[in-house]
Amino acid sequence: MSKIDDVKANVEKGKTKIVPGLVQEALDEGGNPVEILDAMVSAMGIVGDKFSANEIFVPEMLIAAKAMAKGVDVLKPLLAGEGGASLGTCVIGTVQGDLHDIGKNLVAMMIESAGFTMVDLGVDVSAEKFIDAVKTNENVKLVACSGLLTTTMPALKETVKTLKGSGLNGFKVLVGGAPVTAQMAEEIGADGYAPDAGSAAIKAKELVAAA
Amino acid sequence: MLTKKQNLLETIKGGSPDRFVNQYEFMDVAVFLPGFKYPLAPGQTVKDDWGITFTFPEDQIGAFPIHDDAHKVLKDITQWREQVKAPSLDFKDEEWAPAMEQASNVNREEQFLAAGQMPGIFEMTHHLMGMEDALMALYEEPEEMHGLIALLKDYELRRAEQIIDRLHPDALFHHDDWGGQSSTFLSPDMYADFFLEPYKEIYKFWKDNGVELIVHHSDSYAATYVPLMIEMGIDIWQGAMSTNNIPALIEQYGKQITFMGGLDSGAIDFPEWKPEICAEHVRKACQSCGKHYFIPCLTQGLGFSSFPGVYDEVSKQIDIISKEMY
Numbered sequence: 001m002s003k004i005d006d007v008k009a010n011v012e013k014g015k016t017k018i019v020p021g022l023v024q025e026a027l028d029e030g031g032n033p034v035e036i037l038d039a040m041v042s043a044m045g046i047v048g049d050k051f052s053a054n055e056i057f058v059p060e061m062l063i064a065a066k067a068m069a070k071g072v073d074v075l076k077p078l079l080a081g082e083g084g085a086s087l088g089t090c091v092i093g094t095v096q097g098d099l100h101d102i103g104k105n106l107v108a109m110m111i112e113s114a115g116f117t118m119v120d121l122g123v124d125v126s127a128e129k130f131i132d133a134v135k136t137n138e139n140v141k142l143v144a145c146s147g148l149l150t151t152t153m154p155a156l157k158e159t160v161k162t163l164k165g166s167g168l169n170g171f172k173v174l175v176g177g178a179p180v181t182a183q184m185a186e187e188i189g190a191d192g193y194a195p196d197a198g199s200a201a202i203k204a205k206e207l208v209a210a211a
Numbered sequence: 212m213l214t215k216k217q218n219l220l221e222t223i224k225g226g227s228p229d230r231f232v233n234q235y236e237f238m239d240v241a242v243f244l245p246g247f248k249y250p251l252a253p254g255q256t257v258k259d260d261w262g263i264t265f266t267f268p269e270d271q272i273g274a275f276p277i278h279d280d281a282h283k284v285l286k287d288i289t290q291w292r293e294q295v296k297a298p299s300l301d302f303k304d305e306e307w308a309p310a311m312e313q314a315s316n317v318n319r320e321e322q323f324l325a326a327g328q329m330p331g332i333f334e335m336t337h338h339l340m341g342m343e344d345a346l347m348a349l350y351e352e353p354e355e356m357h358g359l360i361a362l363l364k365d366y367e368l369r370r371a372e373q374i375i376d377r378l379h380p381d382a383l384f385h386h387d388d389w390g391g392q393s394s395t396f397l398s399p400d401m402y403a404d405f406f407l408e409p410y411k412e413i414y415k416f417w418k419d420n421g422v423e424l425i426v427h428h429s430d431s432y433a434a435t436y437v438p439l440m441i442e443m444g445i446d447i448w449q450g451a452m453s454t455n456n457i458p459a460l461i462e463q464y465g466k467q468i469t470f471m472g473g474l475d476s477g478a479i480d481f482p483e484w485k486p487e488i489c490a491e492h493v494r495k496a497c498q499s500c501g502k503h504y505f506i507p508c509l510t511q512g513l514g515f516s517s518f519p520g521v522y523d524e525v526s527k528q529i530d531i532i533s534k535e536m537y
Contacts, residue, residue, distance in 0.1 A: 014350060057398045059346040066347065097270050102342050103391075150481045151272060151517075178392040179477055195393075 003029050004039045007071060011043035014063030016070055023074040033078040040068045044113035048198025058106065061197065065109040087208055088141030090116040091133040091171075093125035095155040100148035103177065106197035107144060114201040116142065127155075127162035134163070140171045141208045144200065145190075147177040156180070157188040164189050172207040176200055214321050223446060223469040225503045230533035232471075232506040233526050235514035238426070239317045240384045241310045242327040242513065245302035246370055249329075250274045260298030263338045272517040278341035285340040288348040291359045295339060297366045300373060307377050314378045323382035323424055326374045326417075329512070331387020332363045332409055333396075349401060356405060364409040368416055375420045382424040383417045384449070386512055390431035392477075393454055399435045407439055414444035430476065430510040434460055441467045448472075450510045458499050465504030473500055476511040480521045486528075489521065493528040497536065507532075 001009070003026035010019050026036050047064045050056040090111050094104045101123045112118045119137050121129055134140045143163055147156040156175060163173050172191040185193030192207045194200035213221060213229050219237035221228040248259040250267035255274075258264045264282045267274040280286075285294050317324045330338060336359065337345040348356050374380065389395050395402065414425050427440065430450030437460060440448055451457055451472035460470055473496035479489055496507050507529050509516060516522035 016351065054394055057394065057401070058396050059349050059401065060398075062343055062347050063350045099268065099271060099275055105343065149272070150477045 004031055004036055007036055008039040008043045011040045011064055011067045011071060012046055014060060014067050016063060016067045019067040019071045020074050023071040027074070027078070033075045037072065037075055037079065040071050041113060041115055044068055044110065045201070048110050048113075048201050050198070052196050052198035058102075061106060061110070065113055068113055086117045086139075087115040087205065088117070089119060089137050089139045090142040090144055090204065091119045091121065091130060091137065091140055092144040092146070093121035093130060093133075094123040094146045094148070094177075095152055095159050096124055096126045097155050098147050098149050098152040099123045100146075100177075103148060103197070104146040107146065107176065107194070107200045110197045110201040111142075111144065111204045114205055116204065125159075127159040130159055130163055131166050131168070134166070134168050134171060141211065142172050142174060142204055144174045144176070144204070146175075147180065150179045153179055153184070160188045160190050170211075172211060174200065174203060174207060216319075216321055216323060219323075219506075222503060222506065225466060228502060228537075230537050231497060231502070231529050233529045233533075234506070234508040234522070236322075236526075238323040238325040238382050238384065238424075239313070240325045240327045240513060241313050241378060241380065242329070243313075244310050244327060244370075244374060245306040246298065246300065247327070247329070261295070261335075261339065276338045283339075283341060285344075285359075288340065288344070288352045288355045288359070291355060291362075295359065295362065297362060300366075300369055302373070311377060314380070319381065324378065324380045325382035325384040325424075325426065326371075326378060326380040326422075327384050327386075327513075328367065328371070329386035329428075331385060332360055332367065332413075333387050333389060333406060335363045336360065346396065349397070349405060353405075360405060360409055364413060367413055371413070371416055371420075375417070375422075380422060382426060383414075383422050384426045384428065384513075385413075386428045388431055388450075389429045389433050389436060392452060393432050395431070395433055395436060399439065402436060403439055407442065410443040418444060426471070428512040430472070430512060437464050437468060447506065449506075449508065450512060452510050453496070457496075457505065458501070461500060461504045469504045469506060470500070471506035471508045472510045473505065473507055474509045474525060476509045476517070479525065480509060480511065480516045480518055482518055484518055484521050484524075486524050489524045490528045490531070493525060493532055497529070497532045502536065 007022045051061050092108050108118050108120050145159050160173055174192045175185050175190040176194045182193045192203045194203045215237045218228050219232050222232050248257050250257045250265050253267050253269045256266040262284045264277045265274045314324050425445050426447040426449050427445045428449045432454045434455040447469045449471040451470040452475050457470050457473050474492050479492050
């Protein structure tokens with residue numbers, strides 16, 4: 001197994017303590033930082049797929065994302081001059097009136113792991129705050145809106161409507177959360193829907209690639 | 212006509228109930244026991260005896276623990292011995308008085324008196340340190356988590372001893388949410404590793420001290436935990452969402468555990484609720500789950516709804532379907 005494969009396997013297993021050392025070893029052996037990053041992104045893709053299939057659970061996903069973040073810390077000084085290969089900026093938040101953040105945080109981690117630069121607006125985010133974030137951040141390609149409560153579905157609808165009617169362009173809107181369905185996402189005018197964090201990362205890449 | 216208690220026992224033992232058990236009718240839950248501190252209305256913020264701060268925002272339907280740097284009780288799992296102190300259980304007689312009065316008013320022939328235990332051990336771990344820290348600590352510092360969980364279990368047992376001594380309950384309503392709509396938070400193996408033995412000990416203690424019925428609340432998917440629930444000693448799983456495929460669970464496990472739920476609160480209990488929606492869900496749940504090992508009930512913990520009228524309408528619809536099916 002090559003050192004880069006070793007990095008990939010250990011990110012997937014969530015070995016937070018050894019991944020930074022393995023990344024350094026891969027670099028010392030002449031590994032390309034971008035290739036090492038791609039291997040970690042690929043590992044997180046596998047983690048996302050397994051989560052979607054209920055083969056792994058929230059702790060495994062959290063720990064894998066943490067392992068990747070520690071590996072990225074080692075790479076960061078070297079990636080600065082390589083263009084970073086970001087897929088763009090993703091603005092994410094839980095819609096107004098909803099304080100649930102666990103699912104939103106998981107989605108943010110997975111989308112970041114897929115190669116996006118994240119702007120996390122937190123919870124209880126008004127439609128206007130989403131609009132401001134699109135205006136004030138560079139290269140926004142995706143806005144991800146989460147809602148867990150049936151009572152905040154009107155706020156989700158309003159947020160999507162406001163984003164779509166804002167006259168701003170260049171970004172897609174992704175929605176998710178326990179009460180949200182693909183049909184509802186379509187009805188409220190969202191560009192995409194994801195039922196869980198793993199598929200959110202896949203959908204995010206699909207939406208941006210198709211833009 | 213059977214009493215509510217008799218009808219419950221016939222239902223969970225596969226006997227001859229004469230109607231559906233109607234939601235929480237079979238038990239009176241004593242919630243406001245000494246040591247229980249939680250905001251109950253929008254606008255309230257409460258710090259409990261562990262130091263956990265909960266807030267109930269004006270526009271929400273429930274309270275949340277606050278986990279910013281200023282409020283998080285446990286900031287480093289390796290420091291739990293220093294940062295987490297089990298509260299005193301030295302309660303005064305007057306603190307017990309309201310619950311004892313409630314207990315004395317329960318007709319034990321008609322209903323069970325249930326002691327309320329909330330939050331549960333898993334919930335306590337994430338109330339103390341936040342969900343993400345708690346879940347990652349299970350991987351990164353398992354021995355420390357076992358130690359913290361032992362402290363939480365011991366506190367629950369010492370408090371249980373006092374509740375039993377004061378109220379002599381014949382049921383327990385124990386809250387601990389173990390998952391979301393479509394999955395549990397932890398794999399069954401990890402859940403068993405950390406929580407099975409503590410819960411076996413807790414539930415055995417209650418049963419060894421006069422409690423006949425263990426009702427555990429988790430309004431979630433948790434079908435994969437059912438064998439663990441049975442091993443723990445749970446008699447009724449309250450909060451079973453329809454995503455669990457309750458008819459299949461009844462078929463496989465019904466003789467060992469009863470499923471109370473099937474009426475997902477999120478789909479029924481919302482601002483624009485309608486009696487027709489309640490009726491549709493009640494009919495579907497009762498017809499698909501049948502008369503044994505099933506109690507139709509909103510999945511929300513305790514006998515109320517977030518929006519006025521929903522709980523009572525669901526109860527009315529259960530009575531209607533009972534007349535049709537019995």
